[in-house]
Amino acid sequence: MEYLDNIGKRAKAASRELALIGKNDKNNALCAAADALCASTEYILAENVKDIENAIAKGVKESLIDRLRLDEKRVTAMASGLRDIAALPDPVGEVISMTERPNGLVIGQKRVPLGVIGIIYESRPNVTADAFGLCFKTSNAVILRGGSDAINSNKAVCSVIRKAVEGCGITPDAVILVEDTSREVATELMRLNRYVDVLIPRGGAGLISTVVNNSTIPVIETGTGNCHIYIDETCDIKMAADILDNAKTQRTGVCNACESLLVHEKVADKLPEILKPLIEKGVEIRGCEKTCSIISTAIPATDEDWGTEYLDMIISCKVVSDVGKAIEHINTYNTGHSEAIVTNSYENSQKFLNEVDAAAVYVNASTRFTDGFEFGFGAEIGISTQKLHARGPMGLVALTTTKNIIYGNGQIRK
Amino acid sequence: MEYLDNIGKRAKAASRELALIGKNDKNNALCAAADALCASTEYILAENVKDIENAIAKGVKESLIDRLRLDEKRVTAMASGLRDIAALPDPVGEVISMTERPNGLVIGQKRVPLGVIGIIYESRPNVTADAFGLCFKTSNAVILRGGSDAINSNKAVCSVIRKAVEGCGITPDAVILVEDTSREVATELMRLNRYVDVLIPRGGAGLISTVVNNSTIPVIETGTGNCHIYIDETCDIKMAADILDNAKTQRTGVCNACESLLVHEKVADKLPEILKPLIEKGVEIRGCEKTCSIISTAIPATDEDWGTEYLDMIISCKVVSDVGKAIEHINTYNTGHSEAIVTNSYENSQKFLNEVDAAAVYVNASTRFTDGFEFGFGAEIGISTQKLHARGPMGLVALTTTKNIIYGNGQIRK
Numbered sequence: 001m002e003y004l005d006n007i008g009k010r011a012k013a014a015s016r017e018l019a020l021i022g023k024n025d026k027n028n029a030l031c032a033a034a035d036a037l038c039a040s041t042e043y044i045l046a047e048n049v050k051d052i053e054n055a056i057a058k059g060v061k062e063s064l065i066d067r068l069r070l071d072e073k074r075v076t077a078m079a080s081g082l083r084d085i086a087a088l089p090d091p092v093g094e095v096i097s098m099t100e101r102p103n104g105l106v107i108g109q110k111r112v113p114l115g116v117i118g119i120i121y122e123s124r125p126n127v128t129a130d131a132f133g134l135c136f137k138t139s140n141a142v143i144l145r146g147g148s149d150a151i152n153s154n155k156a157v158c159s160v161i162r163k164a165v166e167g168c169g170i171t172p173d174a175v176i177l178v179e180d181t182s183r184e185v186a187t188e189l190m191r192l193n194r195y196v197d198v199l200i201p202r203g204g205a206g207l208i209s210t211v212v213n214n215s216t217i218p219v220i221e222t223g224t225g226n227c228h229i230y231i232d233e234t235c236d237i238k239m240a241a242d243i244l245d246n247a248k249t250q251r252t253g254v255c256n257a258c259e260s261l262l263v264h265e266k267v268a269d270k271l272p273e274i275l276k277p278l279i280e281k282g283v284e285i286r287g288c289e290k291t292c293s294i295i296s297t298a299i300p301a302t303d304e305d306w307g308t309e310y311l312d313m314i315i316s317c318k319v320v321s322d323v324g325k326a327i328e329h330i331n332t333y334n335t336g337h338s339e340a341i342v343t344n345s346y347e348n349s350q351k352f353l354n355e356v357d358a359a360a361v362y363v364n365a366s367t368r369f370t371d372g373f374e375f376g377f378g379a380e381i382g383i384s385t386q387k388l389h390a391r392g393p394m395g396l397v398a399l400t401t402t403k404n405i406i407y408g409n410g411q412i413r414k
Numbered sequence: 415m416e417y418l419d420n421i422g423k424r425a426k427a428a429s430r431e432l433a434l435i436g437k438n439d440k441n442n443a444l445c446a447a448a449d450a451l452c453a454s455t456e457y458i459l460a461e462n463v464k465d466i467e468n469a470i471a472k473g474v475k476e477s478l479i480d481r482l483r484l485d486e487k488r489v490t491a492m493a494s495g496l497r498d499i500a501a502l503p504d505p506v507g508e509v510i511s512m513t514e515r516p517n518g519l520v521i522g523q524k525r526v527p528l529g530v531i532g533i534i535y536e537s538r539p540n541v542t543a544d545a546f547g548l549c550f551k552t553s554n555a556v557i558l559r560g561g562s563d564a565i566n567s568n569k570a571v572c573s574v575i576r577k578a579v580e581g582c583g584i585t586p587d588a589v590i591l592v593e594d595t596s597r598e599v600a601t602e603l604m605r606l607n608r609y610v611d612v613l614i615p616r617g618g619a620g621l622i623s624t625v626v627n628n629s630t631i632p633v634i635e636t637g638t639g640n641c642h643i644y645i646d647e648t649c650d651i652k653m654a655a656d657i658l659d660n661a662k663t664q665r666t667g668v669c670n671a672c673e674s675l676l677v678h679e680k681v682a683d684k685l686p687e688i689l690k691p692l693i694e695k696g697v698e699i700r701g702c703e704k705t706c707s708i709i710s711t712a713i714p715a716t717d718e719d720w721g722t723e724y725l726d727m728i729i730s731c732k733v734v735s736d737v738g739k740a741i742e743h744i745n746t747y748n749t750g751h752s753e754a755i756v757t758n759s760y761e762n763s764q765k766f767l768n769e770v771d772a773a774a775v776y777v778n779a780s781t782r783f784t785d786g787f788e789f790g791f792g793a794e795i796g797i798s799t800q801k802l803h804a805r806g807p808m809g810l811v812a813l814t815t816t817k818n819i820i821y822g823n824g825q826i827r828k
Contacts, residue, residue, distance in 0.1 A: 107789060361818070387611050
């Protein structure tokens with residue numbers, strides 16, 4: 001496909017150029033892009049209105065329209081995001097280790113950009129600025145393929161950024177938006193191995209599985225989180241209730257929200273106290289038989305519930321006989337995102353940390369902390385739920401790879 | 415496919431068990447497997463004879479039969495390989511960093527096994543023992559799918575290892591051989607995401623591209639190497655000739671062998687001296703116009719030559735006008751494996767190290783050093799030519815991932 005081949009070629013050429021740009025020049029361009037976004041607010045909002053009107057005409061539901069909508073505050077937030085990224089330490093060029101071999105060869109591992117990153121995302125237009133910022137900071141070129149719903153907003157944001165980058169004497173092809181939002185072009189993008197080094201899908205489970213199943217480019221899987229809180233036999237029940245309340249209700253639509261509660265049978269009688277804050281907020285409880293016998297408003301859970309990421313005011317709840325059974329349940333139904341135990345038992349805390357298979361495993365804290373900012377990375381391109389390359393929140397380092405650099409003085413292999 | 419689903423399920427269950435086994439128990443089992451291989455030499459060789467006879471009957475060429483053939487020495491080498499792996503430091507369980515956040519959460523990154531590793535390989539039966547050893551040492555379960563040519567040898571080696579592991583009280587499903595070597599089963603294995611965490615193809619370019627194009631499981635691409643030596647304007651010509659000779663002729667069939675020579679035009683007149691050792695050994699020179707005008711026995715290179723990994727006594731040769739043009743040529747035609755410059759120029763050495771895009775970039779040394787043992791890893795599962803997860807030689811650490819472990823005391827997100 002000539003259209004995409006051309007985009008790939010330009011991005012690859014840009015990535016070569018970006019790899020050689022100094023840290024200050026990159027940071028200046030990020031700030032220039034931030035200034036340009038603020039200065040172009042009126043234009044961006046006018047383009048955004050077109051997307052909103054199209055969505056309304058198509059009968060898109062209000063919650064999705066809200067994700068699509070930009071206002072002055074949201075444009076300002078995009079700009080601040082870019083300035084924050086400019087202020088972060090730049091991992092590119094760091095030599096993370098360097099050792100001398102017995103034959104005198106000095107071998108070092110240096111952090112370098114990945115090259116060209118493809119990002120396939122859904123309706124939020126702020127991802128356009130955000131993804132550009134993180135990729136640009138790490139000297140990667142980025143090909144963005146946003147949803148068709150947001151195409152006018154994305155085009156506006158992208159063109160403002162491109163002009164600002166170009167104004168700093170840097171190739172605007174540092175960020176290229178795929179303006180043809182057809183399914184064929186998206187599928188083709190997933191097979192553009194010649195030019196794209198890694199593909200990061202950002203969005204719902206459907207989008208991510210489509211990318212995983214169709215891409216021949218290495219993918220970093222992000223997002224889906226069927227997260228559990230396990231309340232152990234010996235624990236501070238008030239702490240357990242607070243952690244559960246925070247993990248379930250602070251924000252329901254996010255991947256690190258709790259979707260399932262497991263409770264040791266010896267504290268099952270405390271379920272009314274544990275679930276009180278949730279029930280008061282209107283969370284629907286889908287419980288096992290034991291749960292339903294204790295909580296009168298609970299409805300029986302089906303087998304499907306244990307594997308469901310609700311992203312809503314619903315929680316599944318199961319009483320288990322011990323920590324081993326809790327771990328077994330989690331390792332059967334989880335998505336490898338975030339899992340927490342609330343306990344006072346040293347032995348059970350260690351067992352849980354060792355045996356639960358997930359990107360983040362917590363003792364006595366809310367799963368809501370699985371986040372690049374909360375982890376201290378200062379930024380986040382997503383939360384990896386796979387095991388290769390990056391696991392858990394991905395900051396700037398996850399957008400780099402290493403190159404082995406070897407200093408010799410004539411060594412040949414014997 | 416029930417056959418493969420069952421294998422996947424068993425491997426997944428084994429991986430849970432292996433994750434909890436102590437370091438000494440793993441090392442003891444590796445040594446027991448080594449002893450068992452030695453004790454079963456007669457049986458293994460008898461099974462290997464079946465494969466050799468089948469290959470001869472099918473008219474397989476001698477070089478491939480040699481790769482297939484086992485003898486007492488090769489079985490002993492497999493066993494020593496396992497003992498060497500037992501003696502290496504075990505990366506599993508290492509906490510590579512741990513920091514306290516302002517809210518008191520203590521967040522650490524701990525090395526853990528990947529889980530289930532799939533390895534698809536061609537004819538060498540020693541890969542069976544080798545891959546088991548590296549995966550087992552890192553507490554991973556491994557599903558092996560070797561070539562049909564070596565099926566009897568692989569079955570023999572695998573069954574001996576499984577029995578030895580079981581004799582140590584560990585699940586024999588730590589290693590499972592896919593005995594059905596049909597193409598359909600291989601393709602299905604590449605889509606067994608439910609159970610397999612990573613797929614590593616080991617073999618020729620054809621096998622690797624098949625896996626990359628068909629797998630929905632994350633793949634680590636290994637192997638193909640179109641490696642260059644660039645001889646700069648200012649350099650020790652004797653050193654250049656020695657490095658080139660070593661990189662091209664020490665072993666021609668390996669991925670870190672040199673396939674293409676680039677020479678600065680100001681030292682093009684030294685080509686007869688530089689190429690003398692190669693020409694004496696019978697290496698065919700495929701040159702650009704300039705090369706052919708200097709080396710009378712050179713034959714003209716076609717455009718295809720620049721991108722070809724010969725794995726043979728052939729080299730392409732091009733005269734370039736400066737280091738920038740050399741880098742441009744390399745970044746156009748290389749496979750991201752190993753590249754070397756021979757120079758006395760500080761500026762050009764740094765430019766080459768910075769701008770060449772490859773897993774290993776050398777100054778004044780042979781590309782043949784790109785190897786897990788030469789890099790000091792003590793082992794090698796392959797050489798990654800992709801940018802995600804691992805780049806260059808992969809030792810034991812490349813077979814692990816990290817898990818975020820978080821110690822709290824009741825923290826909830828504000």
